[in-house]
Amino acid sequence: MPLILTEEQMMLRDAADGFLNEQAPISHLRKLRDEGDPDGVSRDLWRAFGEMGFAGVIIPEAMGGMGLGAVEAGVIAESLGRTLTPSPFMGSSVLSAKVLIDGGSEAQQAWLPRIAAGEAILALAVDEGAKHAPSRIATQAERAGNGFRLNGAKGFVLDGHVADALIVVARAEEGVTLFLVDPATAGVTVERTAMVDAHNAARITLSDVAVDADAVIGDVGQGGALLDGALTLGRACAASTLTGAGDQAFKITMDYLRTRKQFGKLIGEFQALQHRAAHLFSELELARAATLGAQLAIDEGRENASLAASIAKAKAGRVAELAVQEAVQMHGGVGMTDEFDVSLFMKRVRVLNELLGDAGFHAERLARAQGF
Amino acid sequence: MSDLEPFRAETRAWLADNCPTECRGPMADDEMIWGGRNPTFKTPAHKLWLERMGARGWTAPEWPKEYGGGGLSREEAKVLASELRRIEAQPALASFGVWMLGPALLAFGTEEQKQRFLPEIVRGEVRWCQGYSEPGAGSDLAAIQTRAEDTSDSGGDHWIVNGQKIWTSYADKADWIFCLVRTDPEAPKHLGISFVLFDMTTPGVTTRPITLISGKSPFCETFFDDVRVEKANLVGTLNRGWDVAKYLLAHERTMIGAMGEVGGGRPVGQVALDAIGADDDGRLDEPMLRARIAELEIDAAAFRLAMERVGDQVKAKQAHPAIASMLKYYGSELNKRRHELLMAAGGADALEWEGERSHDGKTARDWLRTKANSIEGGTSEVQLNIIAKHLLQLPGA
Ligand SMILES: Cc1cc2nc3c(=O)[nH]c(=O)nc-3n(C[C@H](O)[C@H](O)[C@H](O)COP(=O)(O)OP(=O)(O)OC[C@H]3O[C@@H](n4cnc5c(N)ncnc54)[C@H](O)[C@@H]3O)c2cc1C
Numbered sequence: 001m002p003l004i005l006t007e008e009q010m011m012l013r014d015a016a017d018g019f020l021n022e023q024a025p026i027s028h029l030r031k032l033r034d035e036g037d038p039d040g041v042s043r044d045l046w047r048a049f050g051e052m053g054f055a056g057v058i059i060p061e062a063m064g065g066m067g068l069g070a071v072e073a074g075v076i077a078e079s080l081g082r083t084l085t086p087s088p089f090m091g092s093s094v095l096s097a098k099v100l101i102d103g104g105s106e107a108q109q110a111w112l113p114r115i116a117a118g119e120a121i122l123a124l125a126v127d128e129g130a131k132h133a134p135s136r137i138a139t140q141a142e143r144a145g146n147g148f149r150l151n152g153a154k155g156f157v158l159d160g161h162v163a164d165a166l167i168v169v170a171r172a173e174e175g176v177t178l179f180l181v182d183p184a185t186a187g188v189t190v191e192r193t194a195m196v197d198a199h200n201a202a203r204i205t206l207s208d209v210a211v212d213a214d215a216v217i218g219d220v221g222q223g224g225a226l227l228d229g230a231l232t233l234g235r236a237c238a239a240s241t242l243t244g245a246g247d248q249a250f251k252i253t254m255d256y257l258r259t260r261k262q263f264g265k266l267i268g269e270f271q272a273l274q275h276r277a278a279h280l281f282s283e284l285e286l287a288r289a290a291t292l293g294a295q296l297a298i299d300e301g302r303e304n305a306s307l308a309a310s311i312a313k314a315k316a317g318r319v320a321e322l323a324v325q326e327a328v329q330m331h332g333g334v335g336m337t338d339e340f341d342v343s344l345f346m347k348r349v350r351v352l353n354e355l356l357g358d359a360g361f362h363a364e365r366l367a368r369a370q371g372f
Numbered sequence: 373m374s375d376l377e378p379f380r381a382e383t384r385a386w387l388a389d390n391c392p393t394e395c396r397g398p399m400a401d402d403e404m405i406w407g408g409r410n411p412t413f414k415t416p417a418h419k420l421w422l423e424r425m426g427a428r429g430w431t432a433p434e435w436p437k438e439y440g441g442g443g444l445s446r447e448e449a450k451v452l453a454s455e456l457r458r459i460e461a462q463p464a465l466a467s468f469g470v471w472m473l474g475p476a477l478l479a480f481g482t483e484e485q486k487q488r489f490l491p492e493i494v495r496g497e498v499r500w501c502q503g504y505s506e507p508g509a510g511s512d513l514a515a516i517q518t519r520a521e522d523t524s525d526s527g528g529d530h531w532i533v534n535g536q537k538i539w540t541s542y543a544d545k546a547d548w549i550f551c552l553v554r555t556d557p558e559a560p561k562h563l564g565i566s567f568v569l570f571d572m573t574t575p576g577v578t579t580r581p582i583t584l585i586s587g588k589s590p591f592c593e594t595f596f597d598d599v600r601v602e603k604a605n606l607v608g609t610l611n612r613g614w615d616v617a618k619y620l621l622a623h624e625r626t627m628i629g630a631m632g633e634v635g636g637g638r639p640v641g642q643v644a645l646d647a648i649g650a651d652d653d654g655r656l657d658e659p660m661l662r663a664r665i666a667e668l669e670i671d672a673a674a675f676r677l678a679m680e681r682v683g684d685q686v687k688a689k690q691a692h693p694a695i696a697s698m699l700k701y702y703g704s705e706l707n708k709r710r711h712e713l714l715m716a717a718g719g720a721d722a723l724e725w726e727g728e729r730s731h732d733g734k735t736a737r738d739w740l741r742t743k744a745n746s747i748e749g750g751t752s753e754v755q756l757n758i759i760a761k762h763l764l765q766l767p768g769a
Contacts, residue, residue, distance in 0.1 A: 127720060129647070129648070129649075129719070130647040130648065130718060130719030130720050130721045130722070131647070131648055131658065131719040131720070132719075155720050155721075156720035156723075193724050193727065194724070194725050194726045194727070195723045195724060195725055196723050196724070196725045196733060196736040196740075197723075198725070201720070201723075261508075262510060262511045262512040262515075263511070263512045263515075264512075270753070272753050272756065272757070273753070325708075325743070328585075328743050328747075329743075329746060329747065329751070329752070329753075332510050332511065332747050332751060333505065333510060333538070333539040333591075333744075333747055333748075335743075335747070336584055336585055336591075336743060336744045336747060337582055337583065337584060337585065337591070338583040338584060338585050338587065339582070339583065343585035343740070346585070346740070346743070347585075347740075350715060350723065350736075350739075351723050354716075354719055354720055354723060358716060359660075360658055360659075360660030360661045360664070360716070361658070361660075363660050364658070364659060364660050
């Protein structure tokens with residue numbers, strides 16, 4: 001497959017860009033933030049997102065989705081990065097949907113049409129410490145009666161505070177196991193954590209939470225593979241959002257270089273800034289290629305897809321970080337004000353960098369895979 | 373060195389008796405004591421600490437005693453600083469007066485101005501703000517347009533000032549402003565500027581806050597509408613205010629640069645260990661991050677020594693003319709790197725913006741604040757331009 005979007009994919013991109021620019025530009029984020037919205041996301045927007053088909057991008061058509069792949073999910077994720085729209089897309093349509101598509105029982109897959117329609121919000125609870133470390137799950141799943149008892153604590157659970165259902169990663173005697181948990185179950189406590197980017201995550205504690213055997217997604221002890229699939233897709237999509245955010249910050253900056261005058265010149269006439277703009281352009285091209293490469297690898301079911309996603313996440317993360325830092329710096333004092341959008345990009349990129357493993361995590365993963 | 377030992381012993385004893393326990397240990401940015409006419413103190417002990425340090429002149433240890441300063445030699449001042457560090461004393465006073473205006477007054481002020489303004493700066497009784505930048509004059513500071521005119525109703529001993537400043541930190545809390553105004557609009561841009569001081573309560577002065585990305589708002593837009601400014605408050609020579617401005621900027625830049633050295637709080641490696649944990653050998657369990665933190669600590673240690681060396685060079689009149697810009701550039705970039713790493717070390721915890729656990733997002737807000745270090749007081753690009761001009765002996769250096 002060539003490393004460019006097909007015509008259909010470009011149409012999807014234009015539709016997503018058009019929808020988000022109209023329905024949820026950056027002012028949407030500002031409004032939710034400034035009003036201290038208790039959800040931090042708009043349910044109405046989520047429903048509209050569903051009507052457009054975006055929320056079900058990877059969900060099979062038989063379940064109300066578009067039945068498309070990672071490239072298309074990335075296209076939408078990238079649009080979300082450009083507009084900074086708070087959306088359950090990553091948690092529901094990517095991470096949770098992927099787990100349920102690959103391993104869900106019929107009853108569990110009943111959630112998929114609701115995700116696709118933008119009616120339900122699901123959350124994947126994987127991280128436990130400050131850093132992403134899926135190999136070190138400590139949440140315990142003990143057999144109790146014909147079901148399980150869950151104990152543990154999760155953090156950085158995207159949309160955990162508004163989730164209609166949780167997918168909890170836990171460790172059973174047989175190994176990592178995923179559970180579909182109703183957040184209203186006794187023993188589950190959910191605390192919203194407002195993040196620096198005004199998007200939302202939650203801390204969730206599970207204390208003696210009793211679930212039935214049919215809460216298990218896939219097979220007991222076989223959750224690792226399901227989780228890997230979701231993490232790989234999630235990382236590739238996060239790379240897209242990072243690329244979108246970095247690219248948008250870059251565009252805003254280029255506009256500023258073309259208009260702001262100092263010393264009687266446009267600041268874009270200073271070579272000190274020109275070379276950095278040119279460098280950033282180069283970096284963004286690499287991020288874009290790495291991201292699309294990972295998504296194609298996923299869609300083609302290549303063996304190296306998981307590592308390709310790590311490369312994409314690391315590269316896009318570092319590049320987006322550079323793009324927002326340069327954006328603030330090249331704006332001078334204006335870049336430090338809340339009123340100006342570049343600051344919002346800086347905040348969002350910082351959070352996305354931490355999500356599903358930062359650049360260091362993925363570099364380490366690559367090093368191990370290559371045996372050094 | 374050994375002849376400093378009595379001074380060290382004496383200082384240590386005085387600090388032991390006089391630095392209240394509440395004034396030791398880490399201090400949040402927004403707990404800083406800025407003094408002024410309407411001072412706020414975190415605790416009564418902080419008030420006492422400022423009074424004691426101010427009375428001894430130790431808020432400005434190297435200024436002459438006759439103007440309220442500590443009258444210490446450079447070597448003694450280093451001893452004082454190290455003794456303060458040893459007991460983790462919090463700064464008694466944060467002050468643009470001490471950091472910026474004072475040195476300029478010492479170099480350019482009249483005897484009367486020094487007598488009048490310096491002692492109250494040392495004691496933290498008057499809070500100053502800096503009126504330099506304007507909407508069209510940031511990096512190109514000499515392009516300022518704010519006018520000071522000698523009009524018929526100014527009575528000969530006043531100017532009438534009109535114009536707008538921007539990014540004036542704490543203008544809404546300051547008592548006085550040191551301000552660049554254009555007194556000769558016909559002259560080439562560097563040669564028609566004067567450096568004046570005036571009270572922020574003078575009729576015609578208004579301020580409007582600007583919210584920063586950290587969610588806090590120390591910045592203001594400042595407007596002057598027919599403000600009467602006494603000519604006696606001109607510092608230096610009429611129309612040669614640029615010399616004063618540059619001198620002051622050198623101090624400001626050194627001060628901002630020094631933030632890279634201080635760093636504050638726990639070492640990044642310790643923060644990372646707390647958040648991430650150690651492997652079986654006791655090493656930080658994130659090898660990539662560990663390597664980056666170690667690189668930072670090497671640069672930070674070298675930078676600390678470079679700062680100290682520059683101080684000695686200045687005293688010995690051996691400093692390179694580009695040195696203030698070098699410190700500003702390197703120190704602020706270093707400080708930004710430190711805070712990027714603190715964010716990475718803190719992981720998801722450091723991303724929290726509200727709530728008690730994160731002290732309302734202290735790590736994140738501090739991180740965002742550092743992004744200004746390479747902008748305020750002249751951007752990194754401008755510092756690099758200045759350094760390069762000196763190195764290449766280009767005009768305008
Ligand atoms: C936190 C903070 C506090 C501040 N406090 C004060 C204060 O108290 N009082 C006050 O007067 N001002 C204050 N300032 C203003 C500060 O001095 C200016 O923001 C700064 O000088 C840059 O000017 P500018 O914002 O207009 O940016 P611009 O000058 O517009 O710069 C935009 C970009 O162009 C670049 N650029 C400009 N000229 C050149 C060149 N020749 N070569 C290469 N690159 C160039 C800059 O480096 C920057 O990246 C503060 C700023 C901040 C961020």
